[in-house]
Amino acid sequence: MVKHSKKFYIVGNWKMLINSIAEAKTLFGALSRASLKQKKAVVIAAVPAPFLALLGSGSKKAVYLGAQDVFQEASGSYTGGISANAVESSGAKYVIVGHSERRVQGEIDAVIARKAVLVIESGMTPIVCVGERARDVDGKYLAEIKNQLLGSIAGIPKEKIDSIIVAYEPVWAIGKAFGGAMEPTLIHEMVIYIKKVLSEIVGKETAFNIPVLYGGSVDDAAAQAIIGAGDADGLLIGRMSVNKEAITKIISYVK
Ligand code: 13P
16 A cells, blocks of 8 residues: 655546557656656556556656556456456556546446455555535535545445545536636635545544545646645646646646
């Protein structure tokens, strides 16, 4: 297990945006060069599974590798499934679980919780995604997030909960036109809220050490504002993470 860092996390979620080994190598090379110059950030690339072993073997350790998902069983006859142990053995240290793009395909909290447990058991860190579908004036979205979070970590032994990272990704802010990222002050509120929910289980001190990242239409300007405001422990970046120039700039903003 990688110990949590006090450094700022920059996690690139390549999604299914990179579709060849050649592209993956070029992007990872640019990412490694940007990260080698940056000592204040932990840079993680959550890449499509077929590229893990390839990039893991050549990595200069400036960039940690992550997977975007794992199967909810440890081993067995599950055609197409990719186990946490297989992912770990290919060089990944982190795994995104419960991304909203998987939740819309029917993935429920109990399945996500099972995945998070398997990721921890195989020695990696789960990046557990939560986020409301929409905002409402009555604040019901807060209960939605609390339920999602508690449901998605149910089954992780209490003493292991400190090993997770949480990514707050409001569904309404993902994949929008750039300029659509949430305001830093609102992000701060949600980061605190999530840490408060966690503190009910593991206590305040432990909860406040669990990194909470923000994701949703982060571009150059949003990254600069959020990093500057210091309101989140890191960023989970989709489309801009596969844009060499943009991600290089974003990494350089961490101070
Ligand atoms: P975009 O940055 O493309 O909106 O994606 C956010 C996201 O889903 C990261 O996991």
